[in-house]
Amino acid sequence: MNKLEAIRQWAANKEEPIVCFVNGQDPEVIKLSKVLLNEHICDVMLLGDELEVYELCRIYRLNETLIYGVINPNDHAELEYFVDLYMADSGETDPKKAAKMVKKPEVLADLMLQDGAVDLVIVDLQSWQGVG
Numbered sequence: 001m002n003k004l005e006a007i008r009q010w011a012a013n014k015e016e017p018i019v020c021f022v023n024g025q026d027p028e029v030i031k032l033s034k035v036l037l038n039e040h041i042c043d044v045m046l047l048g049d050e051l052e053v054y055e056l057c058r059i060y061r062l063n064e065t066l067i068y069g070v071i072n073p074n075d076h077a078e079l080e081y082f083v084d085l086y087m088a089d090s091g092e093t094d095p096k097k098a099a100k101m102v103k104k105p106e107v108l109a110d111l112m113l114q115d116g117a118v119d120l121v122i123v124d125l126q127s128w129q130g131v132g
Contacts, residue, residue: 006130020118024048043068
């Protein structure tokens with residue numbers, strides 16, 4: 001089963017599902033996101049540098065207004081919230097160390113999943129085998 005079909009099947013029984021792609025700066029992620037959004041399969045959250053993500057959207061003609069959100073893990077509005085969540089979850093007591101961890105895209109995505117902000121996290125599209 002290809003990745004599009006796997007996401008399509010996963011999203012079929014969900015109400016307003018949101019997929020978070022950790023590598024939002026990957027052209028393949030942008031191409032898949034375009035299909036997911038154009039077919040109204042799910043909402044898409046992309047992690048990565050906003051300027052690079054939006055440039056890829058322009059190149060691949062993905063209407064950026066369709067994207068649920070683009071978050072730069074190194075500089076986002078809810079950093080303190082996720083640092084607190086990480087500290088509570090991991091037992092880390094140093095806010096600077098926790099902030100350093102939360103700025104890692106895969107850690108931020110996992111915290112977003114744990115918090116219910118997204119419904120599915122795909123860390124690496126090339127190696128992702130589907131939901132299961």
